[in-house]
Amino acid sequence: MTTPADDAVAVDRVSKNFGSTVALADVSFSVQRAERFGFIGPDGAGKTTLFRILATLMAPDQGRARVLGRDVVSDLWTLRARIGYMPGRFSLYPDLSVDENLRFFASVFGTTIEREYQQIAPIYSQLEPFRDRRAAALSGGMKQKLALCCALVHRPEILFLDEPTTGVDAVSRREFWDLLDTFKQSGMTILVSTPYMDEANRCDRVALMQGGRILAIDTPQAIADSFDRPLFAIRASDRYRALKALREWPHTHSVYPFGETLHYADKRTDVPADRIATEMLAFLSSHGFDDASVERTAPTVEDSFIARMGAPEGVRAA
Amino acid sequence: MKALLGLLRKEVYHILRDRRTLVVIILLPVVQVVIFGYAIRTDVEHVRLAIVDPAPDATTLAIRNRFEAAGVFRTVAVLPRMDGLEPLFERGAAQGAVVFEPGLAEKLARGLPAQILIVSDATEPNTGSIVQAYAAAVVQQYSRELGAPRRAGIRIVPTVRMRFNPTRQSSNLFVPGLMAFVLTIISSLMTAISLTREKETGTMEALLVSPLRPWQIIVGKVTPYLVVGFVSVIGVILEARLIFHVPLRGSVALLLFEGLLFILVSLSLGILISARTSSQRVAMMGALIGTMLPTMLLSGFIFPLESMPAPLRAISYVVPARWFVLVARGIMLKGIGLAYLWPATLVLIAMALLLLTASTRSFHERLES
Numbered sequence: 001m002t003t004p005a006d007d008a009v010a011v012d013r014v015s016k017n018f019g020s021t022v023a024l025a026d027v028s029f030s031v032q033r034a035e036r037f038g039f040i041g042p043d044g045a046g047k048t049t050l051f052r053i054l055a056t057l058m059a060p061d062q063g064r065a066r067v068l069g070r071d072v073v074s075d076l077w078t079l080r081a082r083i084g085y086m087p088g089r090f091s092l093y094p095d096l097s098v099d100e101n102l103r104f105f106a107s108v109f110g111t112t113i114e115r116e117y118q119q120i121a122p123i124y125s126q127l128e129p130f131r132d133r134r135a136a137a138l139s140g141g142m143k144q145k146l147a148l149c150c151a152l153v154h155r156p157e158i159l160f161l162d163e164p165t166t167g168v169d170a171v172s173r174r175e176f177w178d179l180l181d182t183f184k185q186s187g188m189t190i191l192v193s194t195p196y197m198d199e200a201n202r203c204d205r206v207a208l209m210q211g212g213r214i215l216a217i218d219t220p221q222a223i224a225d226s227f228d229r230p231l232f233a234i235r236a237s238d239r240y241r242a243l244k245a246l247r248e249w250p251h252t253h254s255v256y257p258f259g260e261t262l263h264y265a266d267k268r269t270d271v272p273a274d275r276i277a278t279e280m281l282a283f284l285s286s287h288g289f290d291d292a293s294v295e296r297t298a299p300t301v302e303d304s305f306i307a308r309m310g311a312p313e314g315v316r317a318a
Numbered sequence: 319m320k321a322l323l324g325l326l327r328k329e330v331y332h333i334l335r336d337r338r339t340l341v342v343i344i345l346l347p348v349v350q351v352v353i354f355g356y357a358i359r360t361d362v363e364h365v366r367l368a369i370v371d372p373a374p375d376a377t378t379l380a381i382r383n384r385f386e387a388a389g390v391f392r393t394v395a396v397l398p399r400m401d402g403l404e405p406l407f408e409r410g411a412a413q414g415a416v417v418f419e420p421g422l423a424e425k426l427a428r429g430l431p432a433q434i435l436i437v438s439d440a441t442e443p444n445t446g447s448i449v450q451a452y453a454a455a456v457v458q459q460y461s462r463e464l465g466a467p468r469r470a471g472i473r474i475v476p477t478v479r480m481r482f483n484p485t486r487q488s489s490n491l492f493v494p495g496l497m498a499f500v501l502t503i504i505s506s507l508m509t510a511i512s513l514t515r516e517k518e519t520g521t522m523e524a525l526l527v528s529p530l531r532p533w534q535i536i537v538g539k540v541t542p543y544l545v546v547g548f549v550s551v552i553g554v555i556l557e558a559r560l561i562f563h564v565p566l567r568g569s570v571a572l573l574l575f576e577g578l579l580f581i582l583v584s585l586s587l588g589i590l591i592s593a594r595t596s597s598q599r600v601a602m603m604g605a606l607i608g609t610m611l612p613t614m615l616l617s618g619f620i621f622p623l624e625s626m627p628a629p630l631r632a633i634s635y636v637v638p639a640r641w642f643v644l645v646a647r648g649i650m651l652k653g654i655g656l657a658y659l660w661p662a663t664l665v666l667i668a669m670a671l672l673l674l675t676a677s678t679r680s681f682h683e684r685l686e687s
Contacts, residue, residue, distance in 0.1 A: 104324055150524070
């Protein structure tokens with residue numbers, strides 16, 4: 001096991017309030033070097049505040065945060081040259097071209113595009129056809145790639161990506177994560193936040209966040225597996241009415257919409273799964289859902305997250 | 319250093335990309351000087367003149383002819399007594415009056431001093447003083463011609479009385495003040511929005527995580543606008559010479575230097591406002607109020623500082639335009655150089671340094687929450 005000093009990120013009981021709003025409450029965790037660490041949670045969970053603190057943009061009210069072994073408050077200037085940060089809000093200059101934006105961020109870190117070409121090649125090669133286009137005229141996915149490129153151009157040791165795929169179409173999202181895979185080999189530590197549960201599986205470990213707190217930290221598989229009840233996917237033509245009906249059933253532990261289906265977990269832990277499925281089919285057809293189907297399914301990170309946080313508002317299903 | 323150059327290049331791109339704004343900020347001062355310059359012009363023409371001539375004789379008729387011939391005056395009434403004058407002034411029918419004493423020619427012939435009273439409506443003080451000066455000049459001219467062949471010299475002594483407001487102002491003094499007024503507003507506005515725009519659009523977040531130090535960001539934001547502002551300085555100086563025919567008796571190089579220094583002070587004021595506010599609108603209002611009112615009221619541009627109560631005069635010492643107006647008038651009208659202007663120059667340099675230091679200190683190295 002590595003010692004805490006070797007951790008890429010070490011956060012110890014950090015709190016941050018904005019007036020009476022609690023953004024972060026007593027958050028502690030550590031991230032190892034070369035790890036890809038995801039923060040998953042709905043809007044308002046405190047992800048952006050946490051990333052801003054780690055990127056030296058905010059000082060915590062309480063607690064300490066160390067990045068690359070240095071304090072984010074007192075070692076601000078030494079850290080800024082070594083970290084890469086991609087803000088959640090698009091923060092490049094819309095009136096400058098792709099190349100001008102990139103050259104600007106290279107220059108303020110004392111380097112050039114040419115010198116860092118090897119590092120940024122995987123992304124830059126995709127941007128090069130648009131190098132003279134103004135950033136404002138890029139598509140959402142291209143904007144995110146340019147922002148990533150700008151955050152990477154000075155060869156940072158650690159990268160903070162705050163919701164890099166929010167507002168981007170599904171194909172571009174997948175491409176973006178594929179790009180991150182190419183940087184994984186270089187041993188760069190990457191912290192990334194996302195409201196999309198399906199992206200959890202692209203991380204080594206994830207932290208589930210809600211209301212300024214971390215609910216759980218583990219590998220995506222372990223988090224999904226921590227859902228300890230049999231889970232069923234239900235298809236019915238009138239999903240909304242089926243949901244209402246199932247909420248009235250005495251055995252229901254939880255039921256919620258999941259993609260095209262409803263996910264259902266039973267209260268009883270001592271009843272075999274196939275008997276639960278049979279009973280449920282009978283219950284549904286007695287309520288007029290003759291076309292309903294019930295199928296056992298494997299729990300995902302999202303199921304686990306919903307189970308932990310109780311209220312699923314704000315979670316964006318994939 | 320390289321980082322600063324990169325920032326400078328970026329700022330230049332921003333300025334060049336936004337052509338419309340660039341044209342506006344270069345041309346606006348020039349246009350404003352023309353508009354304001356004509357609005358507060360004090361050139362006087364077609365002065366409505368009333369004559370009070372109780373006993374017309376050869377001399378009074380000759381002087382009356384001179385007034386007609388001067389081109390500036392238009393005689394609207396010839397009265398036998400002074401009583402009729404007051405209503406004319408009250409109605410505005412007359413702007414000036416020439417009052418002869420009876421027996422003017424006779425007095426002159428006997429070698430006695432003769433008196434002519436010149437009255438002007440000084441509700442508009444500048445018009446009043448100009449009318450008065452023109453009229454006195456006409457009489458003095460006549461008096462010189464009359465006196466030349468005789469040995470006694472000036473025989474007619476014009477007595478001058480300014481009514482309603484006894485102050486005098488010179489038209490040439492306006493343009494230098496106007497230059498200060500226009501340049502300070504536009505310069506402080508340019509930098510006031512430069513930092514707040516980055517705060518509003520969110521680009522400040524990416525700029526802040528870079529290793530750029532606050533002083534570098536301040537310098538990087540001010541320097542390109544110094545060039546833009548300098549173009550405006552050249553523009554308004556050319557305009558002062560070519561359109562308003564304000565003399566430039568002193569050193570052009572010194573005037574350009576002082577103009578640049580004054581622009582720097584204004585830009586620094588703008589950047590300080592920008593560093594301390596978070597929205598473009600608040601910063602713009604701050605820059606407008608912070609420069610327009612003090613420059614208009616407390617720079618000596620329109621209202622003479624000498625006649626102000628001591629507390630206001632004390633405040634005027636911290637208004638940058640006060641010092642630039644002093645310098646610009648000194649160079650343009652009096653033709654004096656640094657030998658006399660060094661204190662004002664030092665004040666402007668000190669103001670620039672102070673404002674830039676304050677801006678760097680006010681610049682938050684983290685996001686304000």
